[in-house]
Amino acid sequence: MYTLLIYDIADDRTRNKVSEICKDYALQRIQWSAFFGEINHNRREELMMKISRTLGDKEGNIQLYPICSKDMKLHQEIDRYGVGRC
Numbered sequence: 040m041y042t043l044l045i046y047d048i049a050d051d052r053t054r055n056k057v058s059e060i061c062k063d064y065a066l067q068r069i070q071w072s073a074f075f076g077e078i079n080h081n082r083r084e085e086l087m088m089k090i091s092r093t094l095g096d097k098e099g100n101i102q103l104y105p106i107c108s109k110d111m112k113l114h115q116e117i118d119r120y121g122v123g124r125c
Contacts, residue, residue, distance in 0.1 A: 041106040048099035
């Protein structure tokens with residue numbers, strides 16, 4: 040199943056660690072604090088436990104959204120970063 044993970048973490052060091060954990064789970068960065076990829080239920084649970092331990096008692100908000108294939112077919116994106124560049 041596809042997974043979207045977003046977070047808001049003030050502490051730079053912790054935020055960087057969470058980013059690296061996401062990459063370890065083969066999630067791809069889609070925004071500065073958003074990662075996306077395909078992982079199964081057990082790996083999602085493991086991912087959230089690791090992130091929770093990493094966050095510890097520091098302030099932060101982490102949200103994980105499982106997304107089914109049917110909903111992924113409805114995905115839309117507007118990407119204008121390449122427009123007008125030479």
